[in-house]
Amino acid sequence: MFTNVALRTVLKSSAGVLRDFGCALKPWSCSSALIAAPGGASAVAGSFALHPPVRHYARGAKTKTKKTVPQSQLSDLPPTMLRMDYAAVPLVQTTDDLVKRLLSLELACHSDKLQLKKEQLIAKVQRDESDRNSVEVKVAILTARIRNYQEHLQKHHKDKANKRRMLMAIDTRKKMLKNLRLVRYDAFEKVCEQLGITYTFPPEYYRRVTRRWLAKKALCIKVFKEVQKRKEEVRLKMKQSLASTAEEAAKTKATSL
Known part of the structure; x- marks a missing residue:
């Protein structure tokens, strides 16, 4: 007798604790009703009932979208138009409709x-x-x-x-x-x-600036300036030599006179 009372007390306390903490879980719900067991017997009150799983709850309803067929450039050609090889033949205009259909674009x-x-x-x-x-x-x-x-x-x-x-x-x-x-x-x-052509200009030349490219550019500028400096020196020497030769020629001409 004492053991039955103690067992009932333990079951009630455990069911209350599980009822307080188990109601926060979404897949589970506290049920005080009796749950039918597989064998036809009834389960203990205060147990948990599992809802049927809801699948694809986050997916929207599937709608069938029709694929848009692109319009062809040949869609404006009427099917009754004759082919290019038979358009200039005058005999085609006097034939029956069946022959015209065979020679038209409908069957081309x-x-x-x-x-x-x-x-x-x-x-x-x-x-x-x-x-x-x-x-x-x-x-x-x-x-x-x-x-x-x-x-x-x-x-x-x-x-x-x-x-x-x-x-x-x-x-x-x-x-x-x-x-x-x-x-x-x-x-x-x-x-x-x-x-119906849309002409677009080509994009301007663009190069990504890197340290290697900057160093190479600085070196090329330095070499170019050095070359220009040496060329200027050569030009100056040529002018001086020409001036000296002109002076010598003038002196020799003056002495000869």
């Missing part, structure tokens, strides 16, 4: 569309109808090629070979525009306006 390959886009850009900047080799025409061809590379790399960004070709074409076009700007500024403005 990418190279045919790109060739037609090149011709459109060339027509904007060429000097006359027979101009095919001027700087403006070359810039238009490079522009169509560069934009085609850019569209390809947006879909296949790991294609290093085409990225290298694109950078080489950009450098070539930049050199052409630089020369055209120095020679014919009005043609340069027309090309940039018609083709």
Whole structure:
């Protein structure tokens, strides 16, 4: 009898202490109700009930974002337009719709569309109808090629070979525009306006100042000044020698007279 009373007293005191310190823990909560045991029996009152784990509570709701498809430079070409090889054939205009569809851009390959886009850009900047080799025409061809590379790399960004070709074409076009700007500024403005090119000036040369570079610069300045000093001495000696020879020639001429 005494042992049962002592056991109840110990259980009550331990349950009170755990109730005071256990309520501060978030995953646990003090429960005075009976917890059902796995075997169907009831547990002791004052025990702890474990809440079901809340997973990914700090993550926001996933929203499906649609990838923006870049607009192609060939999107303005109507699919009913004939290919460049058949546009000048008069017989094509009298054929039925099925043949026209086969010869149109709707079923054409990418190279045919790109060739037609090149011709459109060339027509904007060429000097006359027979101009095919001027700087403006070359810039238009490079522009169509560069934009085609850019569209390809947006879909296949790991294609290093085409990225290298694109950078080489950009450098070539930049050199052409630089020369055209120095020679014919009005043609340069027309090309940039018609083709939608934004010409940016190259950055100024900048070198990080280091102690080694400062020491080398000071040494070069010192050597330059020493060389200039020696050259000045040589010039002075030459002037003195010329003056002395002129005096001797004058004296000899005076004595001869």
